[in-house]
Amino acid sequence: MEALNNTKTIENPQTVIRNSQLTVALAGNPNAGKTTLFNALTGMRQKTANYSGVTVERKEGNWTVENEHLKLIDLPGLYSLDATSLDEKIAREILMGKLAEVPKPSAVIAVVDATNLERNLYLVTQLLEFGIPVIIALTMVDLAEKQNLEIDVKKLSKFLKIPVIAVKAKQKIGIEELSNEVLKTAKSLEKPKTTWISNGNGFSETIEEDDIHLSLSDNQAANKQIFARYNFISEVYQQSVKPFDESEARFSEKIDRILTHKFFGLVILVAILLLVFQTIFTWAALPMDLLDAGFGSLGEFVGNQMSEGILRDLIVDGIIAGVGGILIFLPQILLLFLFISILEDTGYMARAAFLLDKLMSRVGLHGKAFLPLMSSFACAIPGIMATRTIENRRDRLATIMIAPFMSCSARLPVYALMIAAFFAGQTVFGFISLGAVLMLAMYSLGIFVAVIAAFVLKKTILKSPPPPFVMELPPYRLPNFRTVIQNMFTRALLFIKRAGTIILAISIILWALMYFPRSGEQSAVSSQQSAVKIQEDDNSGSPIIEDQIVSSQLENSYAGMLGHTIEPVISPLGFDWKIGVAIIASFAAREVLVSTLSIIYNVGDDATEESPTLINAIRNAKKSDGSKVWTPLTALSLMVFFVLAMQCMSTLAIVRRETNSWSWVIFMFGYMTVLAYIASLITYQGGRFLGFS
Amino acid sequence: MTLANLEIGATARVKSVRGNGRISKRLMEMGIVPGVLIRVIKTAPFGDPIEVRVRGYSLAMRRNEAETIEVIETN
Numbered sequence: 001m002e003a004l005n006n007t008k009t010i011e012n013p014q015t016v017i018r019n020s021q022l023t024v025a026l027a028g029n030p031n032a033g034k035t036t037l038f039n040a041l042t043g044m045r046q047k048t049a050n051y052s053g054v055t056v057e058r059k060e061g062n063w064t065v066e067n068e069h070l071k072l073i074d075l076p077g078l079y080s081l082d083a084t085s086l087d088e089k090i091a092r093e094i095l096m097g098k099l100a101e102v103p104k105p106s107a108v109i110a111v112v113d114a115t116n117l118e119r120n121l122y123l124v125t126q127l128l129e130f131g132i133p134v135i136i137a138l139t140m141v142d143l144a145e146k147q148n149l150e151i152d153v154k155k156l157s158k159f160l161k162i163p164v165i166a167v168k169a170k171q172k173i174g175i176e177e178l179s180n181e182v183l184k185t186a187k188s189l190e191k192p193k194t195t196w197i198s199n200g201n202g203f204s205e206t207i208e209e210d211d212i213h214l215s216l217s218d219n220q221a222a223n224k225q226i227f228a229r230y231n232f233i234s235e236v237y238q239q240s241v242k243p244f245d246e247s248e249a250r251f252s253e254k255i256d257r258i259l260t261h262k263f264f265g266l267v268i269l270v271a272i273l274l275l276v277f278q279t280i281f282t283w284a285a286l287p288m289d290l291l292d293a294g295f296g297s298l299g300e301f302v303g304n305q306m307s308e309g310i311l312r313d314l315i316v317d318g319i320i321a322g323v324g325g326i327l328i329f330l331p332q333i334l335l336l337f338l339f340i341s342i343l344e345d346t347g348y349m350a351r352a353a354f355l356l357d358k359l360m361s362r363v364g365l366h367g368k369a370f371l372p373l374m375s376s377f378a379c380a381i382p383g384i385m386a387t388r389t390i391e392n393r394r395d396r397l398a399t400i401m402i403a404p405f406m407s408c409s410a411r412l413p414v415y416a417l418m419i420a421a422f423f424a425g426q427t428v429f430g431f432i433s434l435g436a437v438l439m440l441a442m443y444s445l446g447i448f449v450a451v452i453a454a455f456v457l458k459k460t461i462l463k464s465p466p467p468p469f470v471m472e473l474p475p476y477r478l479p480n481f482r483t484v485i486q487n488m489f490t491r492a493l494l495f496i497k498r499a500g501t502i503i504l505a506i507s508i509i510l511w512a513l514m515y516f517p518r519s520g521e522q523s524a525v526s527s528q529q530s531a532v533k534i535q536e537d538d539n540s541g542s543p544i545i546e547d548q549i550v551s552s553q554l555e556n557s558y559a560g561m562l563g564h565t566i567e568p569v570i571s572p573l574g575f576d577w578k579i580g581v582a583i584i585a586s587f588a589a590r591e592v593l594v595s596t597l598s599i600i601y602n603v604g605d606d607a608t609e610e611s612p613t614l615i616n617a618i619r620n621a622k623k624s625d626g627s628k629v630w631t632p633l634t635a636l637s638l639m640v641f642f643v644l645a646m647q648c649m650s651t652l653a654i655v656r657r658e659t660n661s662w663s664w665v666i667f668m669f670g671y672m673t674v675l676a677y678i679a680s681l682i683t684y685q686g687g688r689f690l691g692f693s
Numbered sequence: 694m695t696l697a698n699l700e701i702g703a704t705a706r707v708k709s710v711r712g713n714g715r716i717s718k719r720l721m722e723m724g725i726v727p728g729v730l731i732r733v734i735k736t737a738p739f740g741d742p743i744e745v746r747v748r749g750y751s752l753a754m755r756r757n758e759a760e761t762i763e764v765i766e767t768n
Binding site for chain 1: 710713715716717718719720721722723724726727729734735737738739740741742744748749750751752753754755758
């Protein structure tokens with residue numbers, strides 16, 4: 001391989017020697033096979049975090065070549081380095097050595113998709129301007145072969161004056177050669193002798209960093225630069241590639257004839273979404289039960305080991321129950337990310353954005369908002385994190401503000417409990433279960449309100465011209481199993497880390513609200529308490545009494561007082577103070593509603609949404625006048641409330657982080673709660689007006 | 694004539710990309726520079742955006758953006 005460094009002129013050795021560990025950056029277009037290569041080079045030795053202060057994902061891995069440990073930095077997927085998006089800006093700063101947390105890379109591996117050579121080379125022409133040695137890893141060569149696309153690697157290398165190595169990451173072909181070349185280049189202490197500057201003159205001597213893109217502010221000059229780069233690329237392309245038949249591309253076009261068809265495309269999209277959600281429900285059920293049981297026995301085990309007291313209660317009821325409550329949703333989140341990874345990797349996600357862009361743009365959103373919103377069905381936290389792909393700040397804010405309307409998995413237990421208690425076994429048209437219809441209705445309500453909210457936000461406080469929509473539709477490809485799995489776990493870990501800490505803190509606060517003040521005589525079971533005593537509980541007496549004590553303690557706690565305080569406000573929605581307490585407690589995480597109701601109704605806090613005792617307790621709970629607390633209408637009203645209310649402190653914490661402002665957090669909490677209240681009020685009072693109960 | 698005026702299936706050569714803003718820059722970065730051949734593949738269900746093929750890959754853009762691309766039909 002012809003390296004361009006022939007003369008050994010050492011320019012400033014001390015800067016290189018100072019870093020004992022060499023840093024290498026991995027750059028490439030989206031869909032170029034960058035992640036697959038990154039995984040092949042680093043294995044599982046990688047970590048994901050964020051660059052400080054911004055939300056660009058920072059992925060690093062350890063890469064060992066011949067006993068030398070290199071640090072491999074995976075730059076975000078880029079089309080360009082002109083700093084128009086946050087990703088581009090960060091990548092640019094890393095390459096210029098301006099980012100304090102990352103040492104300036106000694107070499108850059110440019111991942112270039114052989115089947116999309118021209119546009120991929122555009123980024124390479126920019127990389128060449130940074131004065132860092134560039135090595136091209138040519139990917140998708142097997143696909144190029146299938147298309148009879150003949151690329152003369154030697155010529156390509158000669159014209160670009162940098163090494164070009166064809167790799168097949170999956171079969172580990174070319175990896176060794178690439179590793180050795182990168183090590184050799186990174187260890188040599190010299191800068192590239194020549195570099196490409198797009199001033200129209202082609203190659204020239206390396207310039208100082210400060211000179212790079214001096215003309216950036218001048219758009220006309222910038223456009224000329226782009227034109228010059230593409231002219232250069234066209235020349236290189238014509239010299240090193242034989243014209244080919246686009247059969248592979250036609251293959252994608254054929255699939256697209258159906259998948260992006262004006263009618264069938266939309267039908268298939270809805271079918272895929274239904275399939276994804278159905279699978280998430282059914283597949284996740286077993287591991288969720290196992291996790292639930294696991295945390296239950298952990299709590300029991302720890303409880304038995306420790307002596308009675310506040311500390312034990314804090315650890316068992318506050319920490320283990322609280323953190324366990326969020327971790328139970330991990331199977332669903334993993335599954336959703338699995339599907340998102342597959343949809344992304346196959347190229348379908350871009351088609352979905354293509355199909356839906358018109359709808360999205362009607363409410364002023366970008367087609368790219370589709371992905372974060374879709375992720376929000378698992379959990380708004382990763383969804384909001386995913387909005388960073390949207391370049392325009394106002395579009396991004398609008399997407400963040402409506403993301404929590406998507407029914408996340410934490411709402412599921414709430415819907416499931418309400419449906420199991422009041423709508424189970426009923427059908428519509430004789431064969432569609434009413435539960436499924438209601439479930440779909442709740443999801444639709446969230447989407448509907450989100451659309452309206454986005455429209456209003458974009459017309460008022462987030463007014464901006466329609467965002468540009470220029471998006472690649474990558475060819476359909478089989479997903480790489482390893483990449484998909486790794487992607488899934490990386491995102492899940494990120495979620496646990498981010499949510500775990502906040503959830504832990506809030507769990508403790510909420511536990512304290514429900515634990516204090518301690519009532520002196522615990523035998524004081526109030527008269528109101530016995531009024532709601534559950535008739536069905538005819539099994540042995542002692543657990544019931546114990547549950548009653550817990551229940552009485554809850555009523556007299558700060559949370560119970562709060563519940564009583566807000567009762568006048570929420571009674572028009574059909575809720576009593578107990579539901580009020582449950583709503584307050586569910587700020588930790590929405591599904592906490594289920595366990596809180598279990599405590600309130602004396603059935604023990606280990607009940608699930610399918611537990612028959614809890615369902616019976618809810619069905620039979622009576623007010624002091626003997627009428628039932630819960631009716632199907634109450635259940636519906638509560639479901640509607642949960643669709644729209646901002647019942648999740650973790651989401652608020654993430655919004656604070658992503659928007660860097662408390663006013664957006666307060667705004668989100670305020671407007672969502674008001675909407676939820678109004679919608680529940682309409683549901684309950686409207687239902688009663690129409691004669692339902 | 695602009696890219697937005699082309700029929701589905703038509704091929705054209707790009708004459709210029711109007712404007713000096715971020716959109717025109719992004720379009721050019723994606724390879725739509727004067728002289729390049731471009732083909733309209735299809736439109737999305739609601740008539741917008743459109744899919745074009747340029748430099749061997751598929752790109753989606755809104756009609757607004759397509760209107761800034763001056764082309765000469767080549768058939």
